[in-house]
Amino acid sequence: MRTGRPRSFDRDKALEDAITVFWEHGYDATSISLLTKALGIGAASLYAAFGDKRALFVEALDRYMHTYAAFTERALAEELGARDAVQRLLREAATAYTRPDRPRGCMLISAATNCSPQSADIAAHLRDLRAAGVRALEDKVAAAIRAGDLPTRTDTHALATFYAAVLQGMSAQARDGATTTDLRHIAEAALHAWPRTASQQTVPSADAAPKESGSRG
Amino acid sequence: MRTGRPRSFDRDKALEDAITVFWEHGYDATSISLLTKALGIGAASLYAAFGDKRALFVEALDRYMHTYAAFTERALAEELGARDAVQRLLREAATAYTRPDRPRGCMLISAATNCSPQSADIAAHLRDLRAAGVRALEDKVAAAIRAGDLPTRTDTHALATFYAAVLQGMSAQARDGATTTDLRHIAEAALHAWPRTASQQTVPSADAAPKESGSRG
DNA sequence: CTTCTTCTGCAGCGATCGTTACAGAAGTGA
DNA sequence: TCACTTCTGTAACGATCGCTGCAGAAGAAG
Structure with missing residues (x-):
């Protein structure tokens, strides 16, 4: 035909x-x-x-979203633990945002930051997709709470929003010329902010506690 | 005349x-x-x-820069310790980025994210200013190392870049509709990633160690 | 008042914006 | 071969872009 x-x-x-x-x-x-x-x-x-x-x-x-950004959904789907998922998410973002043959940063994050009133709907569309990403993170955190991996009083929204902000910051840094290593250090530093569970509350040795940023790449 | x-x-x-x-x-x-x-x-x-x-x-x-963003220079100049400076920087950013009568986020961060090739010089100008901000942060961290407040092996660049990324992430979140409280939680979470000095390596009680994100605002 | 200077509204500059009409090119089916 | 259909380059549409020429308005200085 x-x-x-x-x-x-x-x-x-x-x-x-x-x-x-x-x-x-x-x-x-x-x-x-x-x-x-x-x-x-x-x-x-x-x-x-x-x-x-x-x-x-x-x-x-x-x-x-189905190619370059697919690593985000994969990280949340394939890693069982919330912390593992976020760790993988941030580490893979460090490389995805600085691929030498591709533009810097994340298209979902940066493609409609400055837009005229005429294309406000495009900006809204991207914002909705980002909000869905935060919600997926929240779900992962909530599941970890139910599984006992995180305290019940953990602020689901705050934790998810924090790592969403870190991703947005990594994208911005990538566009500002940060290297893959720079982003990796940001990721590692952000992971130090993960809530420590009671099972990890052993007496810390000098080396087990974080002393500096990004030297354990 | x-x-x-x-x-x-x-x-x-x-x-x-x-x-x-x-x-x-x-x-x-x-x-x-x-x-x-x-x-x-x-x-x-x-x-x-x-x-x-x-x-x-x-x-x-x-x-x-001399009005709305002046709090950044003030935080670095008036707070003696690097951690105090960064803490004040992040906390004040949380309110500065969400003033109800003003646009969301930070103009230095977001005003030239998407630009045509013709205005690439404007984007470069803002990037230079942001780089100067990161350098100021690095100087503060370096001074803290010299003062013995941080381990000598602290990665100055990585730590400064991390908090720069957090600020950029907070700006992006503010533009996405995050509240002052949301940003405050991001700030507090990011502060948990600050390298812990040897003097703080006391045996932690259950409440002294961070268990969740943003509940100690 | 006149003169001088600067600012203002209007109208329009050339360029570019996103978009489309149109005629011809390049394929398929009869 | 001949329709028939879809794509392609050209050329142009009206709208908007950043910007400016120009005549007059509104003050100060004489």
Whole structure:
């Protein structure tokens, strides 16, 4: 049934290139001409294949979430303990946010920080996705409380929000030029803030207690 | 010597309004028409008083740094100990980033996250200022090491970068709708990651050691 | 008052924004 | 071969971008 002139470019590759541009410059600061240049196609082809700029961004973001950002869901799903999950989450973010062949930081975090009133809905969309991430973290913490891994009086929301903020800070630092090692140190420092359970309340030796930041990379 | 038709608006108030708009939307997403509407003046008046958009932003940012963001320098200058300085820095940021009558977050952190290639120099300017902030933090930590308040093997850069990331994360969370209390909890959690000195290595009671996040606000 | 200076509103500059109409190119099915 | 369908490059749409020329308004100085 499908007939007509075939597409002259690889749609998947074009979408990948769109991710790169949106990731680097964000939604508003990415113009159509910047996209057509980066994707190597004309504006008409872009609109025929993806709809409009907004739809292209949404699709690019969706693909981003299922590829580059998939490590977050995997960490929460595959690690049984909340602390293990957060540890893996932060450590993998350190490398994911500083891949040499990719833009710095996290697209979900940084792609719609500055937006004009016209694209406020895009910013709201990303904010909703981030809120869902915090909720997933909260669920993981709550499960750990139920499992007895964390005190019952642990503030679920505060703990989840803290590590969400750390991820956002790591993304910002990556965009400011921080290295993978820098981010790893941030991750390790943040993990020192994890609530200590009663079972870990043994008399600490000088080496068991954290003395400095990031020397146990 | 100064003659001619007097200015019909309060330049200081206009600059203050410009801070608000740039703070809220960032450099690129703030258009001249948005500014003229917010400042209540015509474009010609704006250009006569401030030069151009770039110069207005730089001046607005400078004023922002000497007013809304002045608490950072004060914290580092007035608090003798590095830990006290960082504690005050984070706690004051929690309130500064969520003032009900002001835009959320920190203008220095968020005003040029998404920028087009044309305004890359603005982004570089803000990045330089942030780097100077990290350096000031490093100096404070280095002084604490010299004073014996921190172990000599403390990673100065890593510790400073960590708290810089926390501030950036708090700003992002504030923009995502976090409350003052939320940010305060983030600050307290981050302070738990401060390296513990040998003098604090006493046998901890159950209440002295952190058990949860943000319940000792 | 006149003169001088500066500021203001308006109108419009060239450039770019996101988007689309259109004609032709390039494929499929008959 | 001929329709038929879909994609492509070009060229342009109206809107907005940052910015400015210009004439007049509003003060000070004489």
